[in-house]
Amino acid sequence: MSLWRQLTRGLDVLTNRTAADQELAEELNDYLAQTTAALEARGLTPEEARRVARREIGNPIVVREQVRSYGWENVTEMLFADLRYAARQLRNNPGFAITAIVILALGIGATTAIFSAVNPILFKPLPYPHGNRIMMIFEARDGGSRLPSFGTFSGLSERTRSFEAMAVMKPWQPAIIGIDEPELLEGQRVSASYFRALGVIPALGRDFQFADDQFNGPNVVILSDRLWHRRFERDPKIIGRQVRLENSGSQLAVGNTFTVIGVMPVGFENVLAPAAELWAPLQYDPSLPANGREWGHHLRMVARLQPGVSKEAATSELNAILPVFTQAHAKGFEGAGGIPSGVIVTSLHDNVTAGVKPALLAILGAVNLLLLIAAVNVTNLLLARGAQRRGEFAIRMALGAGQKRLLRQLVTESLFLAVLGGAIGIALSWLGSRALIALSPPGLPRVDAIRVDNAVLLFALAITTCIGFLVGLVPAIHASHNDPQGGLQQSARQTSRSHQLVRRSLVISEVSLALVLLVSAGLLLRSLNRLFSVDPGFDASHVITMQVQESGHRYARDDARARLFEQALANVRGIPGVVSAAIVSQLPLSGDYEVYGMEFEAFPHQDEAAYRYAVSPDYFKTLHIPLRRGRLLDEGDRAGALVAVLISESLAKRKFRDRDPIGQRVRMGPDMWRAEKPWATIVGVVGDVKQLSLGVDQPDAFYTTPTQWAWVDNSQSVVVRTNGDAASLASTVRHAIWSVDKDVPVVRVATMQNLLSQTEAQRRFALIIFEAFALVALVLAAVGLYGVLAGSVAERIREIGVRAALGATRGSIVSLIVRQGMKLTVLGVAIGLIGAAAASRAIAAMLFGVSRLDPLTYTAVIGLLGCVSLFACGVPAWRAARVDPATTLRAE
């Protein structure tokens, strides 16, 4: 009822404003008349009565304004009036408007773009039902963690009661053939419960069952929606269709025809392998032969907790289960690095985000600094505008506008400005999030989820509103506290001292915030330079690499595989421009790594774990890995001969100290602790090589030829050193390999230089963003400084004129202004240094070889900031020096 009244009365007023005003005026008039009449009745003369009545009621305009401030229709009308006025203000000052809007758009756009990337990765739950119950499980060993083996998985999954579903997975890259062109696909081999652990079921067909995941079980495959769409035109009868896939990834796979049993739903996001488009059962041997792949630490394990079971409870349950079966399979464990000391359970979300969290949080912090600088800058601009508009404010107040009314109008103006900036900012952020996806380092999880969605829009709206209020409030309070009389008398140019003080402190804060960003960017830049000056242990120039995968049953036997790789190498060596070529089981800096145990005859019970490389003898020559002692591998080191091993320099030093390692005997990997297996002999020591990344120092390694290892690996990288540009030979090398077997997939083609820079992609990503932000911050700080000084020069023009008339030289006037500006810079730098020292903690995790208080970086940044602010001061100073005393003095 009353709501209805509110609405109808309000609409009445809106549709007939003059009538409403008329009525109010009449009522007020009547009130005045009655008061006057009452006073007259008390004996005052009519004139006196009118005067007293007027005084009692007060300014009728103020009364009317007070009454008119009530009611939604009046509030909205006032808002529109304010908005119209704000728009007119901006139109009349396009320079100011464009500057402020561009600054706000940059700030809001950058912040929103970063938020659109950080939100899904760090803050949103994973896209699975009860995603917080999904865990990753690792083996604990020697105080570290390692990937579990199939043996560990089968032992745990058979016995656990804490988990609903437990699964292991490994990458799989089959080539699809038969329809259209052959295409190499990214996929996964998974155990039967994989999708149940994630909590997702196929949209079409069925999930894997335990019967599918049998040793030598049926060849079945589940497709992603994308693949179904791309290769099968959404064939509704896809279930049951036969698909030919080469390289099943299993050494003993029979045949290569797979039956499609399911298609995953459209939105299914596979965070554990985002590129995977098809899945087949793992089909490992549940009898766990002691020297089989079932004991290799190359599987990732994911599991879903039972409802109500905590991570800690589950961990202790698994730790209790572990000894139950490790003893029964001691041989299997010993062959691959030993029995684990326990398990490590981490949430999938932590596992997926842990690697990128420090960088993302640092970037989020940086963008917030940038937004702050933008806000401070616009506040400053508004303050300067406010100073120019003092006369206008004074007139409004003299005409009866209340302080609140003025405040509201000014905040409306700044909100209007912020909304314009925010709208452009959101458009920018849409581009920005595209750019972030394009720039994103390979390891960045959930890239598919980066987009400007409702949450991001809401975020943008929230910061726009906050910024609108913040930037408007200080200038508005300032303006509304003006004394109207003073404002009317003074020329509009001059500003109060407190006003200047606020503007100066804002500039100081801008300079200090810019310094924080510059120092962070500088430290990252230095880190990256340090990293790239790290010696990787090999010569990356003029080297092209690619991975060859043996394909299916034709290469089931070791000797067949060995022959394939030897023939391929021979063909590659015949290419003109190729200096040398070799194969290696795990390419340095490729992201792969494989660690095996090593038993030393001279040091019983002091086993080591080291990177294992199976390499052709030319490997060292091809990558220029130096020989330190003994000899390199050669053609004589082949199956049947005594096994020859090379070890890395660090391993040799650590293990043998002053003793000569040459001639020492070892057993490796599956041969460890098996007396019936012959010892292998260390024949040489080679230089250390970076395997994981330039920043990680894990130099222990050993090398054998492919045929002297327990098996011949089914995927090997070909490494080719060329005379000229390595990349240009890529396709020739590929065809040379295909001339041995046209169906063998050749993948992951990259120059060694490429791999080298890829390993630091995340740091580089952070650096690019920090550099961009720091640059913008520097420009904004310079603009702020310039603005304040220019304003101050304009204000002091008369004083400067007097000085010049009294004989001040141009030089002294320039130095007067520059000193004034540099004082602000120095203060800003001093505060900024404290801030930078504190903020550098946040990026400490990303630094390499540089202290977070690196003096060189700080000095360089101070120098840069000094130069830029000198320039920003110089322009107004130069203008001041050119003041003609005669003109200024005459103008007064």
Add this chain to the structure above:
Amino acid sequence: MDESTTDVIQGTLDMLILKTLSLEPMHGFGIARRVEQISKGVFKVNPGSLLTALQRLERAGWLDSEWRQTENSRRAKFYSLTRAGKKQLEFETADWNRRASAIARLLKAEA
């Protein structure tokens, strides 16, 4: 008029208006004078606040208004209490009495 004084009255102004109008329909000035007279000059009503309050009470459905001739044949806007207004007055009076007696008891206990 001093703003703090207005604020003090503000809380009770609605009730005073409703009470005054419960006797007979009245125009704005009449209400102001009646409040001043009955309170023996303790409360002085600012016309801005009064007219705003009248608008608010009317919007809330507690008052009706119409333009009528006054006794000395001027046109004035007369306000009268509605049924909902009567109920509201009862509620506010009871509420006020409850508060006032509580405060009175507290003050007595202090003394």
